[in-house]
Amino acid sequence: xxxxxxxxxxxxxxxxxxxxxxxxxxxxxxxxxxxxxxxxxxxxxxxxxxxxxxxxxxxxxxxxxxxxxxxxxxxxxxxxxxxxxxxxxxxxxxxxxxxxxxxxxxxxxxxxxxxxxxxxxxxxxxxxxxxxxxxxxxxxxxxxxxxxxxxxxxxxxxxxxxxxxxxxxxxxxxxxxxxxxxxxxxxxxxxxxxxxxxxxxxxxxxxxxxxxxxxxxxxxxxxxxxxxxxxxxxxxxxxxxxxxxxxxxxxxxxxxxxxxxxxxxxxxxxxxxxxxxxxxxxxxxxxxxxxxxxxxxxxxxxxxxxxxxxxxxxxxxxxxxxxxxxxxxxxxxxxxxxxxxxxxxxxxxxxxxxxxxxxxxxxxxxxxxxxxxxxxxxxxxxxxxxxxxxxxxxxxxxxxxxxxxxxxxxxxxxxxxxxxxxxxxxxxxxxxxxxxxxxxxxxxxxxxxxxxxxxxxxxxxxxxxxxxxxxxxxxxxxxxxxxxxxxxxxxxxxxxxxxxxxxxxxxxxxxxxxxxxxxxxxxxxxxxxxxxxxxxxxxxxxxxxxxxxxxxxxxxxxxxxxxxxxxxxxxxxxxxxxxxxxxxxxxxxxxxxxxxxxxxxxxxxxxxxxxxxxxxxxxx
Numbered sequence: 001x002x003x004x005x006x007x008x009x010x011x012x013x014x015x016x017x018x019x020x021x022x023x024x025x026x027x028x029x030x031x032x033x034x035x036x037x038x039x040x041x042x043x044x045x046x047x048x049x050x051x052x053x054x055x056x057x058x059x060x061x062x063x064x065x066x067x068x069x070x071x072x073x074x075x076x077x078x079x080x081x082x083x084x085x086x087x088x089x090x091x092x093x094x095x096x097x098x099x100x101x102x103x104x105x106x107x108x109x110x111x112x113x114x115x116x117x118x119x120x121x122x123x124x125x126x127x128x129x130x131x132x133x134x135x136x137x138x139x140x141x142x143x144x145x146x147x148x149x150x151x152x153x154x155x156x157x158x159x160x161x162x163x164x165x166x167x168x169x170x171x172x173x174x175x176x177x178x179x180x181x182x183x184x185x186x187x188x189x190x191x192x193x194x195x196x197x198x199x200x201x202x203x204x205x206x207x208x209x210x211x212x213x214x215x216x217x218x219x220x221x222x223x224x225x226x227x228x229x230x231x232x233x234x235x236x237x238x239x240x241x242x243x244x245x246x247x248x249x250x251x252x253x254x255x256x257x258x259x260x261x262x263x264x265x266x267x268x269x270x271x272x273x274x275x276x277x278x279x280x281x282x283x284x285x286x287x288x289x290x291x292x293x294x295x296x297x298x299x300x301x302x303x304x305x306x307x308x309x310x311x312x313x314x315x316x317x318x319x320x321x322x323x324x325x326x327x328x329x330x331x332x333x334x335x336x337x338x339x340x341x342x343x344x345x346x347x348x349x350x351x352x353x354x355x356x357x358x359x360x361x362x363x364x365x366x367x368x369x370x371x372x373x374x375x376x377x378x379x380x381x382x383x384x385x386x387x388x389x390x391x392x393x394x395x396x397x398x399x400x401x402x403x404x405x406x407x408x409x410x411x412x413x414x415x416x417x418x419x420x421x422x423x424x425x426x427x428x429x430x431x432x433x434x435x436x437x438x439x440x441x442x443x444x445x446x447x448x449x450x451x452x453x454x455x456x457x458x459x460x461x462x463x464x465x466x467x468x469x470x471x472x473x474x475x476x477x478x479x480x481x482x483x484x485x486x487x488x489x490x491x492x493x494x495x496x497x498x499x500x501x502x503x504x505x506x507x508x509x510x511x512x513x514x515x516x517x518x519x520x521x522x523x524x525x526x527x528x529x530x531x532x533x534x535x536x537x538x539x540x541x542x543x544x545x546x547x548x549x550x551x552x553x554x555x556x557x558x559x560x561x562x563x564x565x566x567x568x569x570x571x572x573x574x575x576x577x578x579x580x581x582x583x584x585x586x587x588x589x590x591x592x593x594x595x596x597x598x599x600x601x602x603x604x605x606x607x608x609x610x611x612x613x614x615x616x617x618x619x620x
Contacts, residue, residue, distance in 0.1 A: 023217050031220070041231050046100065047171040048238055050107075053097035054160050054167075060086045060093060061118060061156060065149070068125040072132050072140050073267060080129070087122055094118070104170075107163060114159045121152045269294045298604065319357045319457070321480055324388050324410055325349040327360060328367070335371055335384070342381030350389045356410040357480040358457050363412075366450040370414045370473050373447060377418025377471065385415040391476060393460065404460045409476035416472075421465040429463055450475075497611065498526035502618065503544065506530040507537045507552040507564060508580075513603075517551065517580075520607050521614070534559035534567075541568055547575065549618055554581035554600075578617045580605070 067083035070076070094115055101107035128140040143149075272294035276287045328347055335345055367386070374384050391411040398404045421429065430451040450473075454461045458478055465471040498504075504526050508514035514530055521528045529544065531537040534556065541547060550568055552561040565577045580601045601613045 038227075038231075041234070043174045044171065044235065045238065047167050047174065050097065050100050050167050051164060053093060053100060054164055056093050057090065057097065057114070057118075058157070058160055060090050061121060061153070064090075064122070064125060065153065068129060071129060072137070072144070075132065075137075083125070083129070090118060090122075101163075104166070107166060110159055110163045110166075114156065114163075117152055117156045117159065121149065121156065124149045124152065269298060319359050321355050322358050322360050322363065323353070323355060324363075324412055324477075325353050327364060328386055328388065328412075331364060331367065334368070338368065339371060339375050339384065343375060343378065344383045346383060346385045348385065348387040350387075352390070353388050354390050354408065354410050354479040356477040358459075358477050359453070362453045362457075363477075366453050366475065367412065367414060369447065369450050374414065374416035374418060374471070377416055377420070382417040382470075385413075387411075387413040387415070389413070390479075393476065401460065403455075404476075405458070408479040409459070410479055412475045412477070414473050414475075415470060417470045420467040420469055420471055421463070422467065426463045426465050426471075430461075497524045498614070498618075500525065500527050501546075502549070503527045503529065503547045504549045504551055504614070505537060505540060505544075505547050507532075507534065507550065507556075507561065509533065509553060509556045513553075517610075520610055521551075523607065524611050524614070526614075533557075534561075534564040537564060538567060538571075541572060541575075545572075547572075549576045549578060549614065551578045551580065551614070554579050576617050576620070578613060 064083050064086035067079045067086060070079035071083065094111065098108065098111045101111060124143065128143045131137075131140040131143070272290040276290045276294075279285070279287050279290075328349070332345065332347070339345065371384060389411045391409045393404055393406055393409055395406045398406045429447050431448060451461055454475055454477070460476040462474045462476075463471065464474070498521070504521055506514060506517050506521065506528060508517060508530070509532055511532070514532065518528045518530045529540055529547070531540055535558075537550070537552070541550075550565060552564055554561040556564075561579055561581070565579070568575055569577065578599045578601060580603055599613070599617050601610065605613075
């Protein structure tokens with residue numbers, strides 16, 4: 001035996017021992033890190049469960065408050081069922097949340113405080129409902145006017161917000177810990193694997209003896225890595241669910257605002273009709289003020305619908321070549337009467353202003369909405385400046401505003417000398433139902449309607465504001481390339497009625513709307529036929545060659561109004577067609593604008609609007 005043999009054998013034995021010890025250590029550390037990673041994942045899910053419970057508590061108390069207000073306003077017992085259900089659902093939700101945060105003293109104290117606030121709020125709501133049940137509506141409203149209930153709700157939201165912030169802090173810590181564990185796991189596994197390979201390369205004998213340990217370690221690494229991938233996938237799924245919950249919360253805010261405003265309007269209409277019925281039954285026909293109230297509520301509801309469609313970019317636009325300078329000049333009297341004598345209006349019209357292609361009525365409404373917001377920002381009076389200019393938005397600008405297409409635009413800027421907006425207010429100015437005005441002073445839909453119209457017109461809108469200096473809102477509408485011979489027409493003349501020899505066929509699937517349209521056209525002097533379906537309408541057309549106009553709804557079952565009109569025009573090329581709808585989908589509107597040659601009257605419409613549109617179509 002060579003003198004070096006014992007040393008070589010000793011080296012082999014040491015290598016074998018080191019390899020075995022290292023492999024065992026690797027397995028133990030890997031299992032430990034994997035266990036820690038699973039524990040961190042459980043804590044992440046625990047945090048998300050707590051945040052979900054916070055959302056449920058807020059939803060239940062808001063539901064109870066909404067039902068209480070509904071009952072106070074209407075006296076309808078169906079609101080009490082929703083109120084009782086929300087109140088009954090709060091204790092188990094609070095108990096479950098208390099169990100989830102039992103390990104966190106700060107959160108336990110917050111839950112106890114929340115229980116007390118919710119109990120106070122329920123007592124306040126119960127007292128108003130009890131008074132309303134006994135017929136003391138004024139007493140209930142006096143309690144509401146004390147503002148105590150609103151202050152309690154503010155305190156409840158503050159507690160929930162602080163608990164949510166605490167959970168966010170814990171979530172950040174736990175996610176960072178989980179991320180660090182993953183990094184250490186990868187580094188430790190990689191380093192150990194390299195060290196095993198180096199030791200194994202020193203002796204074939206050690207490599208053979210340590211092969212089983214290395215294979216085991218490798219399998220454990222693969223298993224642990226797969227577990228980490230699964231955890232990442234689950235975390236992404238949870239985050240996706242949380243984002244969906246946030247979207248649903250935004251939708252809830254929108255629908256809540258719509259429901260609030262429509263409930264007010266429907267309450268006025270329903271109450272006015274009930275009072276009119278009672279007065280007429282008593283032989284008292286002094287019901288004009290109730291009729292006026294119902295009519296105004298109906299007009300408000302129609303305006304709200306149009307504003308919502310504008311924000312959703314679903315309103316049917318009628319773009320035409322438009323001279324913005326001329327339109328603003330025509331609006332001067334309207335703006336002065338709207339703003340009042342305390343405001344000075346100045347216009348700065350650009351020479352050689354390009355023509356744009358836009359819906360003049362909607363653009364006029366947009367400028368008026370901005371002017372009204374400017375008026376409210378200048379309570380002591382001030383100056384409103386409307387400026388036009390040719391503008392070019394270049395590639396550099398469009399890079400910072402992804403929704404903007406570089407090109408030539410007609411710019412209309414409306415500036416005021418008011419109080420200005422804070423950055424967070426300016427950032428939310430176009431959100432539907434967002435308003436800084438007190439209750440009853442605005443719906444929060446004015447600027448969102450402007451935003452929807454501008455975007456639907458392929459334009460751009462931007463707010464510039466400084467606290468104490470005022471606000472400028474700039475509207476950019478695409479330039480109409482090419483000569484524009486005919487610009488936007490002026491306001492129409494007096495409404496003309498019809499003649500008995502002018503026969504109109506009304507096609508409407510809704511019986512109440514069909515009856516109303518028929519009676520309105522008869523009132524205007526026309527001879528009117530009506531049908532509830534496209535098939536019946538075609539039969540009537542074949543039998544009555546004297547029909548001059550087809551007045552049809554767009555959205556109908558089986559066959560829509562556009563297909564009916566196409567078939568009717570195939571049979572009667574000289575027939576005039578007027579569409580009506582509350583929501584057009586894609587039958588006669590494409591790309592946000594009416595199809596060429598299409599006449600449309602949007603529901604709901606006043607009789608004067610109907611008379612003007614019918615006369616215009618017949619005389620075209």
